[in-house]
Amino acid sequence: MKDESTRDLLLAVDGVTVDYGGFKALDGFSMTLQRGETRVVIGPNGAGKSTLCDTIIGRVRPTEGAILFRGEDISALPEQLIVARGICRKFQAPGILPSLTVADNIGLAARRDRRWWRSLGFGIPAGEQAIVNDILEQVGLTARRATQAGLLAHGEKQWLEIGMVIATGAELILLDEPTAGMGPAETRRTAELIHSLGDSRTVLVIDHDMSFVEQLGATVTVMHQGRFLAQGDVQAIRNNAEVASVYLGHTA
């Protein structure tokens, strides 16, 4: 598999079907991600976007097909081992830990040794403290570090969770509707945040907001009824008649 052309291949979703008792949330879906790429996945409600994320992180198991990460099939691994390989996901509803402080939320994510008995100590180890400070700066929550996470505003919670996902050091980051519930200014900041990750991380973003998708300036993959529909830059997708008809409901 590992010849010259696939050397930069990070993730391959290979003909994945997820069958919920007859309803196929994913139906023979395939896509690939190169190292350092940012990719946006769009599609009408029920297109299977969240199911795609669920399948990659091991929350849902494929009925058919495989998920290859760095060339290895991860579709049967337990969730925490998939994370350990370097994949982390931000959930649609902010998945923060409300009773911990902002800094502790990130500190927990930044831990490299996640075995439970290694938790019998105090504070965040010095090496990880530096990561925590960097991430807090990056997501603009330095001033809120000692605040209980549950008390943050909605947008801040979204950024905190993005920060947590980055802090895990994962090479592949899945962001499921990161701008849900955000105003235009907050959306712009989120796009800048994703840009600031640069080539060091591969990012898969799911979103509805076309202005956000434009700001990201990434390749767009369109899904429809669990299947691949189209792929291209934002302009090409905007001009694609098939995509337009799917969004307007004139499905063939």
Place this chain on the structure above:
Amino acid sequence: MSDPDPMILSAAGAAPGAAPLTAPLAARLAPVGKALPWLALGLAVAAPWLLSAYDLNLLARFMAMAILALGIVLIWGHGGILSLGHGVFFGLGGYALAIHMKLADLPQGEIPDFMQWSGRTALPWWWEPFSSPMFTLLAVLVLPALVAGLFCWAVFHRRVGGTYFALISQALALAFATLLVSQQDVTGGFNGLTQFSSLFGFGLTRPSVVQGLYWVTLAIVVAAYLGLRLLLASRFGMLLRAARDGENRLRFLGYSPTPVKVAAFALSALLAGMAGALFTLHAGVISPALVGVIPSIEMIVWVAIGGRYSFAGAILGTLLINIARDSISSAFPELWLYVMGALFILVVTLMPDGLAGAARNLIERARAR
């Protein structure tokens, strides 16, 4: 606000029946609030000189139960695990020590009287090792934790949680009590095990031994309190609260929540086992009626009333409820269950965080004014 306890600690003593505080009064009362836990500890240490032998014995029993309540705060308040089966672990510790004390009282080659009445002629094999004090002490500590750990792991690794865990733990309590009653020839059946005269060679009727055991119990309460506070302040405490608030988030950050919950549950069972052993020592009896479904629920009620997030509140709740129970049920035996039920409903609806939570609100309001 990672740990609300320091405030609760200073508030717990002042809470019940405290007059509404005004701002200057609140400021004047602050040092009193700080002094209260030390005052309470001082009174507890001095109790053998202040109380009659009868009352001291009651206090010692309730203190033993408070050790168990501390463990429930750990798993229920901070781990979100509701156990309706802690009577089992209390019972394992109690029976382990009771078997040892029964054996210690026997002349060479004899078997306990209840075994003779059931027609047995020899000790069951699993009684034998309990003649060793070392084995017994180990069993008191390890057996409940081991059983609890295995039970908890079996349930949580199948990702069963919440209400189902509570129901399964209650079934465990029912099964345990039923087993004890049905195996009369080796467990003493419904009457349980009673009439102990000595522990490790110390006569249990000697006043100095009674006082010493009270202090040992008190010391374990204090040690458990401090140790659990420390544990909650550690990264383990952070993980436990994280597992309570967002088990899935934790899992998708790369942690396995199950061992964290199992470790906390086993620790709480270890405390319950110690509580059971000390209770058996002070009460002179352990029986199925003390370890079944109803007592397991009562344990939850003590903690709910005291405040399930607060260690100090749980100690206070356990002492208050048991003192009330003792005085009410000696006068009106049928009344107690109604009183406890009514108290439980009142507390859950009006003060969801129990006495400790109400005290904290009161103090925060006084400070804010």
